[in-house]
Amino acid sequence: MTYPSDPMTPRLPWLREATTLRVGGPVSVWAEAGAEWALVGAVRAADHDRRPVLVLGAGSNLFASDSPFDGVVVRDGRRGVRAEARTAADPRGGATVDVTAVAGTPWDDLVAWTLDRGLSGLEALSGIPGTVGAAPVQNIGAYGRDVAATLVSVRTWDRALEQVAVLSAQDLGLGYRTSAIKRSILEPGSGPAGGRAWGPTGRWVVLEATFALSESGMSAPVRYAELAHRLGVGIGDRAPASAVREAVLALRRSKGMVLDPSDHDTWSAGSFFTNPILPAGVADALLPPHAPRFAAGAGLVKTSAAWLIDHAGFGRGFALPGSGDEAGPRASLSTKHVLALTNRGRATSADIEALARAVRAGVREAFGVDLAPEPVTVGIDL
Known part of the structure; x- marks a missing residue:
């Protein structure tokens, strides 16, 4: 079967060239998706061929064998962020804004985008590698904050029903570094994928994610002692959101948790x-x-x-x-x-x-x- 591919960059035949651990073997089929139709089309084609599917963002939370991967890798090269004001007031004062980001958008680019526009809520998650699409799957978190605190919903491709589905944060059953999407990886597939496990990508492929953020220059309450000490505030206090971002980036760099090809x-x-x-x-x-x-x-x-x-x-x-x-x-x-x-x-x-x-x-x-x-x-x- 032909796999739709909208070339963004040269195809990479080895996973080690697309993961931050820099290990991983050759792949049978590599598709680049620069548009939603290409992403969905490649996943559908793989499911109808009964082949394993790996939807890849930045490869920062992936540990792949050097053995060949006899499946389909679809790299999401899409980008985009948009914002829409809500009518409900934020309990901190000011408006609440819904920010929706395309799954392929680098996570830290989204964080920087929100702070540049005076929106807070994601600042403690600065510097985390990966893409927006992986964030709700893993319920990423750091320094006393996780995605569950601001996530409203995700728009997904449901591989079982072969249709677009919107899942609320409640639908996702978010927990510590887990979600319904992540838990589905090991569950038996259905629909065109057959009875084998869904993995290495789960039943739902994230297309977009929406977050509710505050129109405020002040951060969410600081919950992590090391971060509070760095900022000179008490646990539960707020600080300028931009200062929280800079403090988090400094802490992450000190622990080797900000990507640097030379390190x-x-x-x-x-x-x-x-x-x-x-x-x-x-x-x-x-x-x-x-x-x-x-x-x-x-x-x-x-x-x-x-x-x-x-x-x-x-x-x-x-x-x-x-x-x-x-x-x-x-x-x-x-x-x-x-x-x-x-x-x-x-x-x-x-x-x-x-x-x-x-x-x-x-x-x-x-x-x-x-x-x-x-x-x-x-x-x-x-």
Whole structure:
């Protein structure tokens, strides 16, 4: 079957050329979508051919095997943001504005666009790599804020019903780094995709996302202690939204979490493991008294994956013995932040996988806690 493609840039035959971890093998079919018809058409064609589909944005939350991907990669090259004033007042004073962004728009471009127009609500999410389309799938978050706080709805292509569908934030069942879309990745497909799992892209392909933002120069309440300290405000206070953005970008750069091609600490998929959420009784039994604990609702406790990794003996820059040569390791934990697994320039997917498994096993042995990987995987079962 012919796969619609609206060429934006030269086709890339290897996933390693389109992911921030810079690993990943060759693909069978690569389609560039510069328009919605091309994106939907390529996904439909793949589903009717019963072939796996990977809709790709910036590749910043993807860990792909170096083995060939016998499926269809559709890269969303679309861009665009628009705003429409609401009639309802914002509780902070001033108007609420609905901002709708096309899924292929780089996330940080959207954040900058909103702040340039005096709209606040996304400032704490500055510097997160990736695209708008991935944001609600992952319910991205940082520094005490996540997408669920402002997301109104997403306009999607429903692969099961083969039609456009609008899902509200409530429909998405947003949780900590998860959504109905992400959970659908491992669920059995239906419609033209058949009975196999939907993955590596879920049932719904995000076309646009809409956020409710405040027409205000002041930020949302600052909830993260490190950020509040940097800004010189108290927890729950507000600060100029532009100052919050600059403080967040500075903090992220200090941890190697702002992409820089010349810095191998940023050759990563960001935080590789999510913070474990445990029943309170389990947390009391497994975690030492001085381990971080944060209330997560309904008798649940969130702890810090970074703390667990560090205290299990995996410090910054940790690399497996024998995983490199005189030039250094091929893969290691970031030298700035233990949550990031990094490609030091010559890593294979097997190098990253071995490091991830070693860290998970070490934390399990030390604390009895299983760390859950955050990135979407292709051809790898962690």
